[in-house]
Amino acid sequence: MSTSPQHLTVPNATPDEFRAALTQLAAGVALVTASDAGDDAGMTATSFLSVSLEPPLVLVSVREDSRMDELLSRVDRWAVSLLGEQHKAVAGRFAMKGRLSDRLLFADTPHERSELTDSPLISGALATVECRTEQRIAAGDHTLVLGRVLRARVPAPDGRPLLYFRGGYRQLG
Numbered sequence: 001m002s003t004s005p006q007h008l009t010v011p012n013a014t015p016d017e018f019r020a021a022l023t024q025l026a027a028g029v030a031l032v033t034a035s036d037a038g039d040d041a042g043m044t045a046t047s048f049l050s051v052s053l054e055p056p057l058v059l060v061s062v063r064e065d066s067r068m069d070e071l072l073s074r075v076d077r078w079a080v081s082l083l084g085e086q087h088k089a090v091a092g093r094f095a096m097k098g099r100l101s102d103r104l105l106f107a108d109t110p111h112e113r114s115e116l117t118d119s120p121l122i123s124g125a126l127a128t129v130e131c132r133t134e135q136r137i138a139a140g141d142h143t144l145v146l147g148r149v150l151r152a153r154v155p156a157p158d159g160r161p162l163l164y165f166r167g168g169y170r171q172l173g
Contacts, residue, residue, distance in 0.1 A: 026165040029091050032060055033119040034071050034078040040120055041102045043068040044095035046164045047142075048080055056149035058129060061142045067102075069143050076133040077117035078147065081125035084159040085171045090122065091162060092169070116150050126159040127152065 013021070027046035034041055047061035060080065062069045072078060083091055093105050110123035114130050121128045131147030163170045 023166045026163050026170070029083045029087070029162040029164050029169065030060075031081045031083060031087075031090065031094055031122055031125075032062070032068060032078060033081065033121070034068070034075055035113075035118045035120070036071055036075050039071075039103075040106050041067055041071050042094045042105065042120065044091045045080075051146065056152070057134065058131060058147050058149060060145050060147070061139070062145060064138070064141050064143055072133065072143075072145055073136070077119065077150075078131055078133070078145075079114050079117050079119035079121055080129045080131070081122035082127040082129075083122065083162040084124060084126050084156060085162050086124060087122065087162055088169045091164075114151075124156060124159070126156045126161060127154045 028048070030045045030048040032043045032045050032048070043062065043066070045060055045062075049059055051057040051059050058080070062072065090109055093099075093109075094102075099105070106120055109120075111120040112123065113119070114121050114128075117130045117132075119130070121130075128151075129149055130151040131149055133145055134148050135146040137144040137146065160172055163172065
């Protein structure tokens with residue numbers, strides 16, 4: 001009797017193995033923002049990507065039960081600012097776990113408010129994308145938020161991206 005591939009026990013990578021492998025993948029850094037009645041929230045993300053051109057769709061992965069996950073379960077409009085190399089401090093501040101108030105972080109971060117989504121858009125961002133949630137998908141310890149792009153702008157077409165690689169923020173050589 002032969003053993004088919006479906007009947008083999010396949011091990012899962014450990015979280016440490018998985019994390020170590022994915023540190024080898026350079027990723028752009030984005031700030032995902034949303035607002036609920038003036039209560040602004042922001043989250044640094046390296047898991048933001050294009051899904052479709054027609055219709056224009058993007059996807060962002062947010063940690064399950066995080067403040068951003070909870071906020072995006074209540075509001076259906078949000079925005080993403082693609083960060084340039086000058087935004088390293090902004091990315092670091094919004095990536096801090098256990099921070100008390102995003103209100104204080106936004107007070108120290110130059111931004112404008114989107115009239116479409118009411119979300120903060122970071123000044124000097126390479127690009128901004130304003131979205132409406134199309135679907136939320138549970139995926140392990142994260143929620144995948146699929147968004148229809150309502151507006152996309154490129155205010156800094158010659159800017160240089162902020163990257164995340166091997167556990168730290170980097171710049172193009």
